[in-house]
Amino acid sequence: MTEADPASEILIDGLDHKGDGVVRIDGRVIFVGGALPGERVTIGAIRKRRRHSVAAVRQVLVPSAARVIPACRHFGICGGCAMQHLAHPQQLQYKQQTLLDNLSRIGDVVPESVASPIAATPWGYRHKARIGVRLVPKKGGVLVGFRERNSSYITPLAECHTLTPRLASILPELPDLITGLSISDRIPQIEVAEGDYECALVFRHLEPLSAGDRATLTQFGETRQLQIHLQPGGVESVHPLTPSSPDPLSYRIDEFDISIQFQPLDFTQVNPTVNRLLVGAAIKLLDPCADESILDLFCGIGNFSLPIARFGAQVTGIEGEPALVERARLNANRNRIDGARFVATNLMDASNPVFNAHRDCAKLLLDPPRCGATEIVTGLDLPQLRRIVYVSCNPVTLARDSAVLVHRHGFRLRETGIVDMFPHTAHVESIALFER
Numbered sequence: 001m002t003e004a005d006p007a008s009e010i011l012i013d014g015l016d017h018k019g020d021g022v023v024r025i026d027g028r029v030i031f032v033g034g035a036l037p038g039e040r041v042t043i044g045a046i047r048k049r050r051r052h053s054v055a056a057v058r059q060v061l062v063p064s065a066a067r068v069i070p071a072c073r074h075f076g077i078c079g080g081c082a083m084q085h086l087a088h089p090q091q092l093q094y095k096q097q098t099l100l101d102n103l104s105r106i107g108d109v110v111p112e113s114v115a116s117p118i119a120a121t122p123w124g125y126r127h128k129a130r131i132g133v134r135l136v137p138k139k140g141g142v143l144v145g146f147r148e149r150n151s152s153y154i155t156p157l158a159e160c161h162t163l164t165p166r167l168a169s170i171l172p173e174l175p176d177l178i179t180g181l182s183i184s185d186r187i188p189q190i191e192v193a194e195g196d197y198e199c200a201l202v203f204r205h206l207e208p209l210s211a212g213d214r215a216t217l218t219q220f221g222e223t224r225q226l227q228i229h230l231q232p233g234g235v236e237s238v239h240p241l242t243p244s245s246p247d248p249l250s251y252r253i254d255e256f257d258i259s260i261q262f263q264p265l266d267f268t269q270v271n272p273t274v275n276r277l278l279v280g281a282a283i284k285l286l287d288p289c290a291d292e293s294i295l296d297l298f299c300g301i302g303n304f305s306l307p308i309a310r311f312g313a314q315v316t317g318i319e320g321e322p323a324l325v326e327r328a329r330l331n332a333n334r335n336r337i338d339g340a341r342f343v344a345t346n347l348m349d350a351s352n353p354v355f356n357a358h359r360d361c362a363k364l365l366l367d368p369p370r371c372g373a374t375e376i377v378t379g380l381d382l383p384q385l386r387r388i389v390y391v392s393c394n395p396v397t398l399a400r401d402s403a404v405l406v407h408r409h410g411f412r413l414r415e416t417g418i419v420d421m422f423p424h425t426a427h428v429e430s431i432a433l434f435e436r
Helices: 088-107 165-179 211-224 272-286 305-309 322-334 374-378 395-407
Strands: 021-025 028-033 040-043 053-062 128-136 141-145 189-194 199-204 227-231 239-242 249-253 258-262 293-297 314-319 340-344 363-366 387-392 412-419 429-435
Touching (some): 088 395, 088 412, 128 165, 211 239, 258 322, 272 305, 272 429, 305 314, 305 322, 305 340, 374 395, 395 429
Parallel strands (some): 028 053, 199 227
Antiparallel strands (some): 021 028, 040 053, 128 141, 128 189
8 A cells, every 4th residue: 555545454553652543654654543553444635744644544444352432422523532442441551551662762771560550430530621712603603622633723512521520511501601701702711620629710811801791700600609710811810700719729638638729720630539549659659757858849739748748757849830839838737737848949950959958868759740850860969869759741751761860870660650640641641669
């Protein structure tokens, strides 16, 4: 078969990092959306890119035994999910193999043991999301939903099976709500966030709302018992509309008797059930002891720091965003935790004096963003450090940082495994234990 003959039958070799099928034809890689390894399929038009080509499945001739019927009618168009057609146990296998392949190929590192996946229910798990909004008269008016796959277009969503039932039930009402506003073409997005009790919607608006607009949004929030927040500018501009003084959002980690409060746009894990399991696993690997000096880098609002401090360790949480540090301090006070202190500073500067102040650190927890923690692990100068727990949201940067820790600093990768924070997506979160 040649690239000019897409109707021929092809055999899918594997899956790529986005969850697309992979096949090699005449020496060129083609990524096939909607295909699974081992399947025989025909594909639609092939679109050439610089180094590869892309196509979509036209017909599945011989399906994989792991293929299932997607739960959502929008699957295949909506970019929120990439793997609903793959049974959940096989999704976990794929993610675990992706993690191990990256560690081997990029880091030249092999873990001494592989932990079972940290996973929970794959549906109705998502407590936070950014939902796109766009007025498109040719498509019937206001569209509300996630972006389409490989596109900036909005998929109008009537349902979503990964959002919590409460958030999903709001989706069908949002187009009419936005349509009723005087600036319906100036609302680019809505951020949704749900805690254990409260639920908040944050409306980004590019022009001022009229008095009527504010009344409409207030009524919507009061009728559905939702917090409505407005965002006329950057993150710092977010303020409540109704109630005027809303109760903070919060989630509990019962295992450590911790309650953590947060604001709607604060970074928190989108899957609180898996987050609780992750925190428990991280604490077990870190094994904090009384009076130990422990660093928690990229600590956010205290998700790991506060449970660590329950064991009597002296924890210093360091974070780049001052607002999150202030929230972490308040959470420590609310939970009556004295052994945790928090510092706001630039974590991407390995020469930062804050590290010299903690040269007696025995253990370290890292939970960096997708870019990883290269600056930190490269300039690591903590002579007493013997254990690192690394929570990663990108297997590529984890593999890169693992190479530095193992081959330069003499650590062993004792254990690693995936964390299924985003079921039905190709996103691979993981946790790793390094010991020296």
